[in-house]
Amino acid sequence: MTGETILGVKDLSVTFRVGRKDFKAVNRVNFDIARGETLSLVGESGSGKTTIGRAILRVNPVSSGEITWKGERISGKIPAERERRLRQGIQMIFQDPMASLNERAKIDYIVSEGLLNFHLFKNEAERRAKVEKALLDVGLLPEFASRFPHEFSGGQRQRVGIARALVMEPELLVADEPISALDVSIRAQVINLMNRLKRERGLTYLFIAHDLSVVRFISDRIAVIYRGRIVELASSEALFAKPIHPYTRSLLSAVPVPDPEAERAKRHIAYDASVHDYSKVEPAWIEAEPGHFVLGTEGEARAWASL
Amino acid sequence: MSGASKRAVAVEAGGSGANSDAAATLPKPILEARDLHVSFSLRGKRLTALRGASLELRKGETLAIVGESGSGKSVFAKSFLGMLDKNGRVDSGGILFDGMDLARFSKEKEWLAIRGKRIAMIFQDPMTALNPLKTVGEQIREAAALHRGLDRKASRLAVLETLERVGISDPEMRYRQYPHEFSGGMRQRAVIATAVACKPEVLICDEPTTALDVTVQAQILDLIKSLQRDLAMSVIFITHDLGVVASVAQRVAVMYSGQVIEQGTVEEVFYDPRAPYTWALLASLPQLGVKGEELYSISGAPPSLFREIKGDAFAPRNPNALEVDFVHEPPEYEVSGTHWAKTWLLDPRAPKLEPPASIKRLRERLGQVRAADALRGSEGGRL
Numbered sequence: 001m002t003g004e005t006i007l008g009v010k011d012l013s014v015t016f017r018v019g020r021k022d023f024k025a026v027n028r029v030n031f032d033i034a035r036g037e038t039l040s041l042v043g044e045s046g047s048g049k050t051t052i053g054r055a056i057l058r059v060n061p062v063s064s065g066e067i068t069w070k071g072e073r074i075s076g077k078i079p080a081e082r083e084r085r086l087r088q089g090i091q092m093i094f095q096d097p098m099a100s101l102n103e104r105a106k107i108d109y110i111v112s113e114g115l116l117n118f119h120l121f122k123n124e125a126e127r128r129a130k131v132e133k134a135l136l137d138v139g140l141l142p143e144f145a146s147r148f149p150h151e152f153s154g155g156q157r158q159r160v161g162i163a164r165a166l167v168m169e170p171e172l173l174v175a176d177e178p179i180s181a182l183d184v185s186i187r188a189q190v191i192n193l194m195n196r197l198k199r200e201r202g203l204t205y206l207f208i209a210h211d212l213s214v215v216r217f218i219s220d221r222i223a224v225i226y227r228g229r230i231v232e233l234a235s236s237e238a239l240f241a242k243p244i245h246p247y248t249r250s251l252l253s254a255v256p257v258p259d260p261e262a263e264r265a266k267r268h269i270a271y272d273a274s275v276h277d278y279s280k281v282e283p284a285w286i287e288a289e290p291g292h293f294v295l296g297t298e299g300e301a302r303a304w305a306s307l
Numbered sequence: 308m309s310g311a312s313k314r315a316v317a318v319e320a321g322g323s324g325a326n327s328d329a330a331a332t333l334p335k336p337i338l339e340a341r342d343l344h345v346s347f348s349l350r351g352k353r354l355t356a357l358r359g360a361s362l363e364l365r366k367g368e369t370l371a372i373v374g375e376s377g378s379g380k381s382v383f384a385k386s387f388l389g390m391l392d393k394n395g396r397v398d399s400g401g402i403l404f405d406g407m408d409l410a411r412f413s414k415e416k417e418w419l420a421i422r423g424k425r426i427a428m429i430f431q432d433p434m435t436a437l438n439p440l441k442t443v444g445e446q447i448r449e450a451a452a453l454h455r456g457l458d459r460k461a462s463r464l465a466v467l468e469t470l471e472r473v474g475i476s477d478p479e480m481r482y483r484q485y486p487h488e489f490s491g492g493m494r495q496r497a498v499i500a501t502a503v504a505c506k507p508e509v510l511i512c513d514e515p516t517t518a519l520d521v522t523v524q525a526q527i528l529d530l531i532k533s534l535q536r537d538l539a540m541s542v543i544f545i546t547h548d549l550g551v552v553a554s555v556a557q558r559v560a561v562m563y564s565g566q567v568i569e570q571g572t573v574e575e576v577f578y579d580p581r582a583p584y585t586w587a588l589l590a591s592l593p594q595l596g597v598k599g600e601e602l603y604s605i606s607g608a609p610p611s612l613f614r615e616i617k618g619d620a621f622a623p624r625n626p627n628a629l630e631v632d633f634v635h636e637p638p639e640y641e642v643s644g645t646h647w648a649k650t651w652l653l654d655p656r657a658p659k660l661e662p663p664a665s666i667k668r669l670r671e672r673l674g675q676v677r678a679a680d681a682l683r684g685s686e687g688g689r690l
Contacts (some may be wrong), residue, residue, distance in 0.1 A: 044520040153608050183375040184547060188591035188604035195601075210521065213550065217593035217602075254525035256550030258594055260573040261676045263553040268525045 004070075006172060006204050007033040007056065011065035012075075014051050025051045027228040028065065030285065033172070033204055040207040040215040040236075042251070043225035049208045052225075053174045056206070057092055058083070069172075088118055091165035095177035097157035101149040107160055108145035111135065114168045134167040135160075138193060155186030162193065176208045191218060213255050216240055224248045227273075234292040244294045244304050247271045276300070333645070336363035336403075337541050338387065338426070338509055343400035343410065345379075345386055354612050356382040358565040358620075359400065364509065369535060369542040371552040371573075373588075374562035377609055380545050383562070384511045386410075387543075388428055389418035404509075424454040427507035431514040433494035436501075437486040444470070444482025447501045454505040469504040473497075474530055492523035496530065503534060510535070511543045516551065528554055549592060553577060558645070561585050564609055564620035571646030578673030580666060581640075581648035583628075584621045590663045603663050619651070627660055 014026040026048040033039045041049040054060040055075070056067055062075040072078075074086050091114075094100035101110055111131045114120070121127040132142040138159040149157055158178060165173055175194070179187045195218060197203050209215050215222060216236050223233040224247065232245040243249045250271035256263060276283065281297045288294050288301060296304065345357040356379045364370050374380045385391055387402055389412055402409035404421070412418055430436050438446050444466055451469075452462040463482075470478035473496045486494055495515060502510060512531060516524040532555060535542050544555050552559050552573065559576045561569040561584065569582040580586055589595060590603035607624040610616050619625075622632035631637075631651050640653035651657050661667075 044522065184549070184588055185375060185591050185605035188593070188602040189606075191593060192601050192604055212521075213594045217596055217598055250522060254522045256525075256528070256548065256554040258549035258553050258577065258589070258592055259672070260553040260577050261672075261679075263550075266554075268529060271522065 003034045003036055005032045006035045006070060007206070008068040009052070009056070009065070010068070012052065012055060012062060012067060013064045014048070014055050014060050015063040024228055026055065029225075029228075029230050031223055031230065031233060033206060035171075035204055036198070036202045037220045038198065038205040038207055038218055040209055040219040040222045041225055041230075042209055042212055042215055042222055044210060044251075046227075047225045048228040049210075049225050050176055053092070053176050053206060053208050056174060057090060058086070084118070088114070088120075088168050089170055090172045090174060091168050091170040093158075093161050093165055093173060093175040093178045096181045097154055097161050098181070100161055101157060103149055105148075106145065107135070107147055107149070110149070110160060111145070111164050111167050114164065118168075120168070130167055131163075134163040137166055137197070138163045139189075153186070154182050155189050158182060158186075158190050159193065162190075162197075166197070170203070172204045172206065174206045174208070177210070178207075179214065180209065180211065187214075194218065211255065212251060213257060224251065229295060231295045232293065234289075238289070238292050242289075242292075244288055244292070245296065246275060246304075247273075334366040334368070337366045337405075338364040338543075339401075339403040340383070340387070341401045341403065343383070343386065343402065344398040345382055345391065345395060346398055347392065347395040349394065349613075352613050355615075356395070356565055356612060357386070357400075358616065360562070360565060360567050361400075362560045362567055362570060364541050364543055365558075366541055367535075367539055368558060369532075369544055369556045371544045371546060371556035371559045372562060372567075373546060373549060373552050373559060375547060375609070377612070378562040379565040380562050381513055384428070384513055384543060384545055387509075387511065388422045388426055389415075390422070390428075423450065423502075423507070424505055425507055426509040426511065427502035427505060428511040428513065429495075429498055429502050429515045431517050433491065433498045433518075434486065436498045437494060439486050442483050442485055443489065443497045444478075444484075447497065447504050450501050451504040466500070466504060469500045470497075473500045473503065473534070474526070475500070491519055492526060495519065495523075495527055499527075499530065499534070503538065503540075506538070508541065509543065510540050511545070513545045514547070517546070517548070524551075531555065549577075549589070550594070561588070564616060565612065566620070566649065568621070568650070569646075569648040571642070571648075574673065574676065575643065575646040578669050578676065579642075579646075580662075580669070581642055581646075581653060582621075582650045583625045583652065585648070586662050586666050587621075587625075589669065590665045595665050595669070597665075603665065619649075629657065 009029060009031050012026055012029045013024060016023045016025055029052060041052060043049045051060055055062050066073055067075040069086055072082060108131055111134055112127055115127055115130060121130060131145055135142050135144060140156065140159055179190050182190060198205065207215065207219060219236045222236050222239045223230045226247045232248045243252050250269045253266060253269040283295050283297055285293055286296060286301045288305060340360060340362050342359045342361055343357050344359060347354045347356060360383055372380045372383065386397060387409065397410045400410060448462045448466045451457060451465050457465060467478045467482060470481055475481050475493060475496055489497060516527050519527060546552060556573050558572050560567045563584045569576060569580065569585045576585065580589055587603065587605045591605060593602060596602045605624055610620055618634050619632040619637055622628040629651050637649045637651045639647045639649050641647045652660055
C-alpha cells in the first residue's frame with residue numbers, strides 16, 4: 001500500500017450489554033485504510049461488520065482499542081473541534097434508499113442538511129450551487145432539487161444518498177451495503193458512479209457488504225469478518241486466488257456465480273468453528289504472504305500453507 | 308404474435324444438432340402457461356402485470372424465472388395457484404395442468420384441490436409463512452393431514468420423517484418448538500418441510516433464499532436440489548440472482564415488463580443470450596465485469612405498466628434499438644429446439660449487431676464448455 005494511512009483501527013472491541021451478559025460484537029479488530037483505497041469488510045449477518053462502521057462514525061461507543069483519523073484519535077472522548085472536522089470528513093451511505101431519506105423533505109433540503117448544520121456556505125446562492133453540483137456529480141438533474149424522494153426510483157434515491165454525502169466534501173465514505181437493495185441493472189449504475197468518484201476525487205471507501213463476488217469488483221483489499229473477528233485480510237486478487245482461512249474458503253464456495261458450468265463443478269465447503277483449538281494457544285494475526293494476513297496459530301498457519 | 312405454436316425460426320441458428328435432438332427427447336410439460344394476461348385494478352386505473360407470458364415446466368426439471376422487481380415474475384407464479392390479490396384477474400390465456408385449465412377456475416373450492424396439494428409454494432420470508440402461535444410440528448402436520456388425508460398418528464410420523472429429510476436434526480424436539488426458537492435457515496427448512504410433506508408434483512419457490520446469509524443460502528439451495536431429485540418434483544424457482552439461477556436450474560425464463568422475453572437451457576441463456584435485455588442483464592453483473600473497466604449499465608427505468616406498451620418494451624432503454632422495435636412487438640424466434648427469444652434482431656431482415664464485449668467473452672466460454680463436453684464423451688443429457 002502506498003500513500004498515507006487515512007484511517008487506522010487498532011485492537012478495536014465493541015461490547016453490547018444484552019440482559020446481564022456482555023456480547024462482544026467486535027473483538028480486537030485491526031486494519032488500516034490508505035488514502036484513495038477501497039477496503040471492504042465482508043461477513044454474514046451478525047458478524048459485526050456494520051458495528052465497525054458505526055464505531056468509526058462514533059455512533060457505537062468503543063469499549064477498548066482505538067480508531068485514528070489522519071493520525072488523530074477519534075474514539076472515546078475527543079475535543080469538540082476534532083469531532084466537527086470528523087463529522088464533515090467521514091460520510092456514510094446507507095443500505096436502503098427507501099428508508100434512509102426523509103420522506104417529507106425535498107431533495108434540496110436532504111442534500112443540504114449537512115451544509116446547514118455546519119454553515120458551510122456564505123450565502124443562499126452558494127448553498128444552491130453546492131446542491132446543484134452534488135446532484136450533477138451523481139448524474140441527477142439540478143431541477144430534481146424541488147422534488148420529494150417518493151418521485152424517484154431506487155437507483156435515483158441511492159444517488160441522492162450519495163449526493164448528500166458528497167456535498168460535505170468528505171475524504172472517507174463508509175458505505176454500508178449500498179447496492180444490495182438495488183436491482184441488478186441499477187447496481188451497475190451505482191457501482192460505476194462510486195468507482196468514478198474514487199478515480200476523479202481520490203475518495204477513500206470503507207465498503208461493508210455480504211456479497212463477496214460483487215466486492216471483488218470494487219475493492220483493493222478485502223477483510224473477511226466472522227463473529228466479530230477479522231479472520232483474513234488480503235488484496236482482493238490474493239483473497240480470491242488463494243484463500244487461506246477455512247471460513248473464507250467456505251464463504252467463497254457458498255457464493256453462487258452466474259456461470260452454470262462453474263456452478264456444476266462446485267462443492268460447498270462447510271465451515272466448522274470447532275476445528276480450531278484455541279484452548280492452549282490464542283490465535284494471532286499471521287502474515288502468511290506479504291500483505292496477506294490470517295488469524296490463527298502458528299501450527300494452523302503451517303497446515304493451511306501446505307493446502 | 309405470441310404462443311408456442313406460431314414460433315418463427317431464426318436464420319442464424321446458434322445451436323448445434325445436439326440441441327434439436329435433445330428437444331425431441333425432452334420430458335412432457337407438467338405445467339404450461341399460454342399467452343397469459345393478468346391485470347390489477349389500482350386506484351381506478353388498470354395495471355397490466357402480465358402481457359402474454361408463456362412458459363412450460365417439464366416433468367422433473369427446475370425452471371428459473373429471472374427478472375427485476377416489477378417484471379411480473381411473482382404475479383406469474385401466483386396465478387398458477389389462484390393466489391392473485393382480490394383486485395387482480397386473469398384476462399386471457401391458459402394455464403394447463405393435468406388436463407385442466409387453471410385460468411378458468413372461478414371458485415375457491417376448485418383451487419383447494421390444487422393449491423398446496425399438487426402445486427405448493429415457498430415464499431421469501433419464512434417468518435410470515437409460519438404461524439407464531441403454533442408449534443412447528445403441529446402446523447406441518449395440519450397441512451399434511453389435510454392434503455393427504457392421514458390420521459393424527461400417521462401424519463405425525465410423516466412430519467417427523469419430513470423434518471429429518473429437510474435436514475432438521477432432533478426432529479422429535481424440534482416438532483414441539485415454536486417458530487421463534489428456529490434460526491432463519493431452520494425456519495426456511497420448516498417451510499420447505501410444510502410444502503414437501505404434502506408431496507406436491509410442482510414446487511414453486513419465490514426468492515426462498517434472498518433473506519438468508521450466503522452460507523445458509525448454499526445449504527438451502529443444496530436441499531432444494533436434493534429434494535427435487537429424490538422426490539421427482541418439478542420446480543419453478545423465482546429469483547433476481549443470476550448466480551442462484553446458474554446453481555439450481557436446468558432451464559431459465561427471462562422476464563421483462565410482464566413477458567417472458569427469452570427462454571432456454573441455462574447454458575444457452577448464460578453463454579449465448581440473444582435478447583438485448585438478457586445481454587444487458589448479464590453484462591451489468593460485476594461478477595462478469597473486468598476490474599478497472601466501466602460496467603455495462605442499463606439507463607432509464609422499466610416502462611409504466613399503467614400505459615399500453617407499444618413495440619418492444621425494452622426498446623427505450625436499448626441504445627441499439629431498431630426502428631421496428633418502437634412500432635411492432637417482436638415474435639418469439641427459435642434459436643434451437645430448446646431456446647427462443649423475443650427480439651427483432653433474430654429476424655432475417657435485421658442488421659447484424661455486435662453484442663457487448665462481456666457477452667462475447669461468455670460465448671468464448673461456451674466454446675470451452677462444449678469442447679470439454681466433447682472430451683468427456685457422449686454422456687449426453689444433462690437434464
